Amino acid sequence: MERLLNVIMTIGSRSRIDRAQLFDVIPDYANAESDDAAEKMFERDKAAILELGLPLVSERDTWDESRVLYRIAGGESTGALDVTPQEYTVLLAASRAWDDAAAGGAARRVRSKLLSLGIEADPDLLRRTPRGSLESLPVLTPLLEAVTQSRRVQFSYRTADGRLSDRTLEPWVVAVHEGRWYAWGHDVDRAEARLFRASRVETYPRLKGRATADRPRHTSIAEALERADAGADTARAVLDVEPFKALALRDQLGAPLEERRIELPELPRTQVRRRVLAETRWITLLSPQPWRRELAGVLTGVARVHEGPAELAALESATPRSGPRIRVSPSGTDHLSRLIGEASYVLSRGEVELEQIAEEFAISTEQVITDLQVLFVCGDLGTGWEDLIEAEWDSGIVRVRNADALRRPLRLSAPESTALLAGLATLDPAAGEESEVVDSARRKLSAHLGEEEREEVGRAQEPAPSEQPSGVPDDGSAAPAPAGAHEVGGGTGAARRQGVLRAVREALAEGDSLVIRYSPPTTPGTTVRVVRPLELLTVGTRSYVRAHCELAGEERRFRLDRIVEVLPDDAATSDPGSVSQEAGASSSGRVAGGSWLRLQGGGRWIAEAFEADEIRDGESGESFAHLPDPVRSALVDAVIEAGGSAEVLEPAELRDEIVTISWGAAERHGDGQSVG
Template sequence: MTVARPRSADEPAERIISLLWLLLHEPRGYAREQIRRLVVGYEGLSDGAFEKLFQRDRRALRAVGVPLTVVGGEDADDDDGPRYRVDRDSLLLQDLDLTLDERRALVRARRLWGDSPLRDEVVRAVGVLLHPGELSGQDELEGYHTVMPRADPRLEALTEAAAEQALVRFAYRDAAGALTERTVRAWLLTLVRGRWYLTGWDVDREAERSFRLSRLESAPVVLEQAPSAAARRAPRRPADLDHAALRARLAGRAEAETVRVWLAPGRGQGFRVAGRPVDPRPADGSAPGEGWELWEAATGRTEDGVVAEAATAAGHVLFPASEPEPARRLAAALTAAAELHAGPADPGCADVRLSAPVRRRVRTSSEDLVGRLLDIVGLANRSEGIDRAELRDRLGVSEADLGRDLEVLRYCGMPEREFPGFQFDVDEADGRVYVHQAAELAGPVRLTLPEAHTLVATLQTVAEMTVLTDADRDAARSAQRRIRASLADAGQDVADDAPAASVGDGASIADEGAVVAHWDVAVDPETVRTLLAAIAERAVLRVQYHGVRTDEVTDRDVEPLAVVQERTRLYLQAWCRRAEGLRVFRADRVGAVQRTGETFRPRARPGRWRLHPEGEGVSALVRWDHAVRDAAEAYRPTAAATLEDGTALTRLTLLDEEAAVALAARHGGRVEVVEPVDLRDAVAARLEGAARRARGAVA
C-alpha cells in the first residue's frame, strides 16, 4: 500500500527533528554553514532568513527539553566559528524509581486543572515518568473530575516567563480601572481561589507587584533585552519570598475567623450547613424579626466570603450589632446594587454589538508536535516496543492523533539528502509500536523547565487536598521533593543567545518553584470521602441538601456518579430518585449523608460534566464591571463584548428572578441586569427592600 506523504504543515517538525539528529550524530557538533548545507529546509534562504529560522528551530528544541550547547566562538581555532551540539549526558530523563504511593500521587496530579493549558505539561511529564494505566482502579479520586475556566494562552506564556524569570511587557487594567503598560520581571504564577496571578518586580514602580491574569488587556511579550537601566537592575525572585503572606494577600482573607449572623426563618441555608447556632448576647442586640436565629459562620474571603454570601440572601441574612464592620459592608453592597438598578438602564448598552465568545482551539504547533514525536521515539525505541494503548495513554492523545503522529514520524530522522535511508523505521505488530534506527534516543527527553515547575506545583495541589488521607498527601510531598531534587541537578549551562528553557540550563527550582497552585476548596473532607467511596462502590446515598435557589432543606436518595470541581467549588453529579433525573448538588450544601444499603447499576454518564442549566430560565443582558468580569465565565455567556473602559456586556441565561437578584446583590454595584426590563424592575425592587433592611440593622 502506498503511504501518502504528510501535509506540508508537518514539515517544520521534520526539519527540527532532522536538525536534532544531525547534532546528535556528531559529538563535536556542526558549524552554522554545515548545518545550513545539510538540513533540508535551510537551502536557498538568504542569510537573514536562515538566521531567523535557525534561531527559531533551536528555541523549539530547547522548549521540548533538548539541551543545546555551543562549542567555541568567534575567537576559536575552528575556522568555521562556533559549533552547535547536543549535550548527550543531560538529554534523557532520569529514572526516579518512585514508590507505588508516589506514582499514584502523579496520576492524581494528572487529573487536575481540567482544560487549562498547563494540564498538557503535567500530562506529558507524568506520561514519560510512568504508565498511568497501571494504577487505574486503585485511586480514591477515580470519581473526581475538574472543570476549569476556558483555556487562556497567556497562562502558558507566563508560565515559561516565570520559569525563566524573564522580563515581560503587557497592558494591564488595575482595580481602579486605569489602563497602563507594565514591564515586569516575572517571578511566580499563583493559583489562589480559582484565579491566576503573576507576581514579579514592576520595573517602573521599582517594587514587587501582583497582577490578576484576567485583567491583562494584551498578550504578554517577552523582552529579549532589558529596555532600560531599571529593567537591567530588576531583581530575580528572592529565595526568601514569603509565599504564605502572598497567598493571604491574594486571597483577601479577613482577619477574624468567625462572624455572627441573623438568619430569617428557613433562610440562609448556606450558613446553616456550614455554621452552628449560638445564643444571643446583649452585644448582639435584638433579633430583626420574629423567628430569626443567630448563627456563627466562617468569614471566608473579601471577594466571595461572608458578606457576599449574606448579600445574595437579599435581606434575609443580616449581621448583629456585635458585628458592625460586616454590617456596614453589607449595607453598602446592597445599597450600591440597588442604586445601580434604580431607573432605566443606559440605552447605549442595547446598541453594543455582541458576538459569540471565542472558543480557543488547541492548535498543535511544530513545537508541540516535535515534543510528542520525540516522546514516541523515547518510549517505543526498545526491543519489546510499547503497547499502542499504553502509548496513547501516556501521551494523553486520541487514537486518531496517535495515528497521525506515527505517520509523520516515518519521515523523520537524519537529513534525507545527505543521509538517505537513515530515517526512523516505524513498525507495528500485534498491537505494539516499534521505532528502529533511533539509537541516539534510548529513552524520553528530560522535562522542560516549565513542565518541571508545573508538575511540582500540581503535586503541591494534591498535597493540599484534604479529602485525601494524610499518607496520600505525604506521598505527594515526597514525590514533589524527589522530582524537584532530581530535575534541579540535571544538565549544564547553556552558552547561546536564547534563554534557557530546560531544567539544568543554569536554572534551579526553588522550594516553591515558579508556579504555585493551591487547593482552596472549602468542603467537609469526610463528606467528600463518603461521596467518592459511594461512587466507586455504586452505593445509593440518602443526602440532606440545603438548596441554593429554593433556600430549603430536602432529603434525597441519589445514585452518585462524579464529584466535579469548578474553580473553588465541588459539585456532586448524581441521579436523583426523587426528581427521576440527573441533578447537580453543591458539595458544601450537602448536610447529613448516609448509605441506604442499596447498590445501583451504572447509568450512562453524560458526554461532559454539565454543572449549570443550559437553555433553561431567562435570557438576560448583564453588564459586568472590569473588576469582576472574569466571574461571567461561570455563567457560560452565549454572546459578549468588552468596552473601552474594561466593562463587559454578556448575553446569558439566568435560572429565575432569585438568581438575578442574588447575582446583582453578591457583587454590590458591579454587576447590572440591563434587560429584559421586567426582570430588571423586579431586581431593583428586591434590592431596594434588602438595602433598606440592611441599613436599618446598621442604624
C-alpha cells in the same frame, strides 16, 4: 520539525558525533546556502532540543580541542522527574486540568512529557482522582518564562473598569487563585508592586530586557492580597446563620450544622461584607452595628436598582468589544514534544491500541496517524536510510521500532513544572485520602523546579467562598482580598467532609448509588436525594460530584460542601427535619436564553466568572455582558454580592427575584430589627 527529529535521532543513536559529521548527513545543513546559514540553523536546533527537555551535551574532544562533540546524556544525568506510580498518577490527573486547545506551550507540553516517562498509571487511583478545572491561557508561557528568567515583559492590559493600556511588568510570581491565573510584580511605569489578572492580558506578552527591581524575599498572590488589608477597619463580627446553610463557613470554623449564632475571627470590614452579601439569603450580620447599617443601605440600593423595568437604551447603543489580539498556534517544539512522547509511550509498552494513544494524548486518531507518518520518514541519517524509524498501525495496533534514541523521558522546564504545580492545586479540595500522594508529588515537583523554599509558586491560594476571585482591583494594583481569603479555623467540619468524600469515592469505585442529605442553595433546610456518582471534579476551590439524580431523572452537579451527610440505603425518604424532595428539586436550574447585565467597577468580575460570550462598552464607562445559560441561584447571589455594581437587565423575572431577596435582607439588617 522533521529536520529537528532527524538531528535528535542522529545524535541520540550514537555515543557522540561532531559538527562536521552532522552537517554532512542532515540534508538541510548540507544544502544550506552557506556555512554561516548552516551554523545559524544548527544553533536554533540546539536551543529547541534543550527546550524540549533533552539533555544535549557538548564537549571538547580530548585528543583535538578544536573538535566539538555532541551527545544526548542518558541514565541518571538526564534529570527527569523521579516519581512513584502513585505520584505519577496524580500528576497525570493534574495535567487534565488544562484545556490544551487554549493553553500556552508550557501547559500543552506537560502531558506529553509526563507520558514519555514510561510509567504505568494506577487505574483505580486515576478513577478516584478528581478532574480539575484550570484557566487555560496562551499568555502564560511568556509570563512564566519572565519569572524564571528574571525578565521584563510588555503587554496590553484591560483593567477591571474596562480601560486598555500598555504595561511593562517585572513579574515576581505567576500563580493560581481559585482556578484563575494572576501575575504579581513590579510595574515599571508606575514604579510600584501591582497585581494583574492573566485573562485581562489582551496581547501576547513580549520579553523585553532584564528585570532591575529588587524581588521580595517571600512572594505569593496571597501576600499581594493581604497587603491591602494592613490598617483596614477590622472587628470580630457576629452572624446569624440559618441551620444547615453556609456549610463551607461552618466547616472552616468548626461550627455545628444547626448552630445559628456564629462568631468570625477578626477580619476586615470589606471581607465580612462580601461574605454576608454572597449568602444573604441565609446570613444576617448581628454586629458590629455600624457594619450592619452599612449592609442595610447596600441591600436597599440593590433592591431599588432592580425595581421596575430595566432601561435598555444604553445597552442597545453600546459598542461591542473586540476580543483579545492573541493568535497563538502550536509551535514545532510543542508538536515534536508530542511526537517524542508518543514514540516513548509505545516503545515502553511494545504495542498500544491507536484509540488509547489518542485518549492519553488528548488528540484524534487521525492526528495520531499523521504523527506516526512523520516518525516513519525520520531516523538516524548517519548510517543510511535503512535506519529510519519503523512505525506501523495495522488493525488499530501501534508499534514503533528502531527508535531507541527516543526511549527517554523528557525533562520538565521551570515554566512547565510551574504549570503542573498549578494543575496539582486543583486536586487539593477533593484530594481526600490521596492528599499525602498529592503532597509528595508536589514536593518532588518543587524540588525538580529547584525552588523548594517557594512552594507557593503555582499553588492555589487560600480558598474564598464566593464564585469569583475578587481581590483584583479596577486598576490592576493590590486590593482587598476576597471574602474568606484568611483561614478561619478547622474542627469537626473536616471529619464530615472526609466522610462524605470517602463514601462518594467508594460509590464511584463500585458503581453504587448513595442516599445523601443535601442543602439546596435556595430553599431552607435539607432534602434527601438518591444519586449515582459518575465523576469527581473541581472548579477553582469548589469540589463537585457529577451524578445521576433519581429525583430529577437526569445528571446534576452536587457541591460536596453542601452534602450534609450520607444516609443508610433505607433512608431514601425525607426525614422529619428536611424540606420535601419536591421543593429541593425545583430550587435550582439555569437561566434559559441567558442574561444581560450592566456592570461597573467592582461588579465586572461577574463577566469573567460566568464566562460572558459578548461584552459591550457603554458611553458612560459601564460595560454590558451577556451570560449564556448561567446557573440561576449563583447569578442572583453574585449580583447581590457585587453590592450595587451589577444590575440584571434581562430577564425580568430574575430582577424580581433579586428585589425580593434584597428587600428581605435589608429589613433584617435595619435598625431595631432582631433575628431569631
